[in-house]
Amino acid sequence: VTTDETAGEIDHEVADLDLAELGRRRVGWAEANMPVLARIRHRFAKERPLAGLTVGACLHVTAETAALLRALVAGGATVVACASNPLSTQDDVAASLVADDRIAVHALRGEGHDQYYAHIDAVLDAHPDLTMDDGCDLVSRLHLERPGEVGRVLAGTEETTTGVVRLRAMEREGALGYPIVAVNGADTAHLFDNRHGTGQSTLDGLMRATNMLIAGRKVVVAGYGECGKGVASRARGMGASVIVTEVDPLRALEAVMEGFRVLPMAIAAGEGDVFVTATGNKGVITREHLAMMRDGATLANAGHFDVEIDLPALEQLAGGRRRTVRPTLVEFDLSSPAESGESSRRLYLVADGRVVNLGAAEGNPPAVMDLSFASQVLVLEWLIAHRQELEPRVYEVPPEIDAHIAQLKLETMGIEIDALTDSQRAYLASWKLGT
Numbered sequence: 001v002t003t004d005e006t007a008g009e010i011d012h013e014v015a016d017l018d019l020a021e022l023g024r025r026r027v028g029w030a031e032a033n034m035p036v037l038a039r040i041r042h043r044f045a046k047e048r049p050l051a052g053l054t055v056g057a058c059l060h061v062t063a064e065t066a067a068l069l070r071a072l073v074a075g076g077a078t079v080v081a082c083a084s085n086p087l088s089t090q091d092d093v094a095a096s097l098v099a100d101d102r103i104a105v106h107a108l109r110g111e112g113h114d115q116y117y118a119h120i121d122a123v124l125d126a127h128p129d130l131t132m133d134d135g136c137d138l139v140s141r142l143h144l145e146r147p148g149e150v151g152r153v154l155a156g157t158e159e160t161t162t163g164v165v166r167l168r169a170m171e172r173e174g175a176l177g178y179p180i181v182a183v184n185g186a187d188t189a190h191l192f193d194n195r196h197g198t199g200q201s202t203l204d205g206l207m208r209a210t211n212m213l214i215a216g217r218k219v220v221v222a223g224y225g226e227c228g229k230g231v232a233s234r235a236r237g238m239g240a241s242v243i244v245t246e247v248d249p250l251r252a253l254e255a256v257m258e259g260f261r262v263l264p265m266a267i268a269a270g271e272g273d274v275f276v277t278a279t280g281n282k283g284v285i286t287r288e289h290l291a292m293m294r295d296g297a298t299l300a301n302a303g304h305f306d307v308e309i310d311l312p313a314l315e316q317l318a319g320g321r322r323r324t325v326r327p328t329l330v331e332f333d334l335s336s337p338a339e340s341g342e343s344s345r346r347l348y349l350v351a352d353g354r355v356v357n358l359g360a361a362e363g364n365p366p367a368v369m370d371l372s373f374a375s376q377v378l379v380l381e382w383l384i385a386h387r388q389e390l391e392p393r394v395y396e397v398p399p400e401i402d403a404h405i406a407q408l409k410l411e412t413m414g415i416e417i418d419a420l421t422d423s424q425r426a427y428l429a430s431w432k433l434g435t
């Protein structure tokens with residue numbers, strides 16, 4: 001237990017508790033832009049559906065996440081949290097959560113591999129009743145390192161695509177020990193968070209890291225899933241000419257019909273000025289691709305893990321000739337020693353190849369995290385109410401929760417929509433009425 005005057009007996013490891021004031025203001029701003037979550041928090045404060053339960057959360061420790069954790073505390077939960085990425089923690093927010101909300105946070109921006117897992121272990125040491133994961137590191141660590149403790153967890157949620165992929169693999173192998181809801185599967189999550197949130201904030205990360213003009217650049221987007229669609233359309237909207245790479249014929253066709261050029265990476269690699277990977281897969285940009293890139297090409301990854309670009313190959317090709325040119329931008333010099341001047345070749349890597357919108361910007365905007373985090377809290381409430389009926393499987397978000405969140409969001413935006421009349425409802429349910 002780390003004890004000090006501000007944090008009392010809260011078990012925590014954060015960069016600097018003196019940053020709490022700054023963090024509190026940042027969280028306040030996020031909360032003001034998360035009206036759906038605020039409504040749920042007020043209800044939770046009255047009804048206390050999570051009373052007596054400990055939630056172990058492995059999430060990006062950002063201002064929006066702070067709003068989520070505060071809603072859980074309002075609902076009666078004890079919360080213990082760590083980061084779901086070593087580079088995404090906002091240290092001021094982490095400090096505020098400890099000092100102001102008395103939440104046990106174990107997260108430091110830039111923490112090393114061992115410290116990252118030590119922080120996950122600290123969450124597991126609190127013996128959570130419920131887990132809230134973003135990428136499945138908490139859940140896989142629990143199942144791999146502490147199989148004896150799996151049985152006491154009631155249920156969990158998973159925030160991102162990559163985490164759901166890993167959970168489905170666990171489910172297939174019969175390894176999953178308790179029910180987990182794939183929050184990312186909700187329409188109110190992936191259609192907005194992945195597309196509008198990641199689309200905008202990835203461009204934001206690229207621009208903050210480089211201060212580049214997007215207009216006129218050739219931007220290669222690898223993966224035309226929900227995230228890739230957002231990145232591609234935002235880059236085009238800013239004047240870039242966008243090339244998409246895909247492995248799925250349907251998604252590739254969608255990109256073609258949207259007017260994007262679709263190429264194999266082996267050709268796109270020689271053409272692009274900027275590369276953004278958003279596949280959730282590994283080895284998408286390989287040594288061969290890196291070797292053919294143009295001088296000045298900039299690489300960024302929006303996928304969950306830093307495995308999409310072959311980073312060891314990049315290091316090797318540069319042979320140690322790397323330097324940090326801006327806070328989240330590293331230059332790799334790939335010129336052969338004989339080359340100089342015009343024939344030199346330098347590649348630029350944003351945020352160490354880690355998730356760029358969190359590593360080089362502030363993650364997704366609060367207005368969009370309002371939706372996925374509203375899902376997170378409502379799903380936890382649903383899991384508690386239904387836990388007796390659930391098996392150790394991956395569940396989708398119940399559609400009525402999705403519809404409820406969309407309705408709440410529209411209300412908070414002051415937007416009204418039409419309602420079906422009784423006769424329309426009857427018409428849609430009948431098969432006898434034709435032309």
Ligand SMILES: NC(=O)c1ccc[n+]([C@@H]2O[C@H](COP(=O)([O-])OP(=O)(O)OC[C@H]3O[C@@H](n4cnc5c(N)ncnc54)[C@H](O)[C@@H]3O)[C@@H](O)[C@H]2O)c1
Nearest residue numbers: 160161162223225226227245246247248279280281303304
């Ligand atoms: N940065 C963020 O804020 C953020 C937000 C949500 C999701 N994510 C992460 O982004 C990644 C993508 O998420 P998504 O929801 O778009 O997933 P998705 O499954 O909808 O899309 C991924 C796409 O990549 C394609 N793909 C796979 N391998 C490829 C390859 N080698 N080359 C080209 N394309 C390939 C797939 O066919 C698919 O169309 C995941 O890792 C997810 O966890 C990040």
